[in-house]
Amino acid sequence: MTQTKIAVIGGSGLYEIDGLTGAEWVTVETPWGAPSDAILTGTLDGVDMAFLPRHGRGHVHSPSTVPYRANIDALKRLGCTDVISVSACGSFREAMAPGDFVIVDQFIDRTFAREKSFFGTGCVAHVSVAHPTCPRLGDACETAAKDAGIAVHKGGTYLAMEGPQFSTLAESKMYRESWGADVIGMTNMPEAKLAREAELCYASVAMITDYDSWHPDHGEVDVTAIIATLMGNADKGRNLVARLPALLGADRAPCPHGCDRALEFAILTQPDARDPALMAKLDAVAGRML
Template structure:
């Protein structure tokens, strides 16, 4: 349950290179079972400067799972079970803007979800809910991330729109130009329905999109080599580790629930009448709905 007396727990979703943080103490890999199946991997828990951290390898250690086969519901549920109250999602993306070259970090504030082969909600027949998603990320958490990036002198942009495609193939040039015409800043394959599920789980969620290359629209960079991209990925992972280290002590200063309402997102969102709620669904979603139905 997230409430005024609940300590902040920072969850980090990203690649394995993010987890090798100097000073992380009491490290332990934990296997978590959820009503929605297995998450991508065991979760690494630990403490950094007094702040509890929980790391989830989004694609599993060794990058075993492609985007469309990720069990997003199990991943978010597992984080919720371990008490996570704020999530930093770290994702590699392609740039759709000339002024966002490889190595730039974008603190996302909007998404366009073009995925179509993924389960996108914890809720369903027997227990229906509609959460607000006009502002799909936590601006309070985004402000803390921006502050940390400034302190680290990491090139970044505070706001941007993340175009989430299904994959696993990359875009055609026509698709890339279409997304650019929509005003999108970056493109990737992983942050939806992750952000939607975090909102349903009443967890603050923010995305740092790490640019690895220009998408195929950029003719001057159309033939970038895998080696070149990997070099950027490795450099970005180092910056991401520094970001987590700098962000961790800032998370603990939260007093009470999120002022944006992330921690109370299910208030007035559950539509099914109490006498028509499926007991089996209530049991399955107990971790998700416990706070909202407590009264």
């Protein structure tokens, strides 16, 4: 058994949790650069917590410039074991309405301007992301949402686009009708892939703000309407997060799905051929194996 430490990556307001004790903003240095912001740490119901504003306080990072590797490395260095991503998204499904939450279990990665791996020349690794989220964490998020009275959908495919612009009508229809995506957002990739490389359990809670541009009765995305829905979703998101410590508990057994052992058969480069400089950068995310 180890000690649970829950990390929440989200937007403004999601770290303002009632009952968080010993709250302190901590600056973490990483070999991948600075994270999006300092990280708020504390304890909630006896469980250690860490809150990282994905875009930085004041929303200073675009989806393309979020330092994803530094963020995941920083959470790993802090001893986090479980990562909950909370993010806004658009919906491709009539039944998944604005204000609803979706517990994502699959991704289609359409991003192209981001570093997507901690590994590379000097240390090659291939982790499996066939099932990119942790079912155990997803179940806890679903239960927390239901307990908080949130309309929640278990399972869904998240289309990760580069942004920062929203979809064209043609793209929206293609993602929905041909590709079978359920929601669309700009930030969960490569976040989920990097969490897997760092052997962190990862769950994605997508908070629906709009119907993207495919819906004939809603037209193009209205940023004003999105912000209004976003504020309501933030309240719901805090209620969901506040229930997670009691569900996950302070004592943590090994992940039954192997998320915390993802690197065991993934690293291919032989020890004598590994780049020492890259090895030094991997001390947190891959230290268990290296």
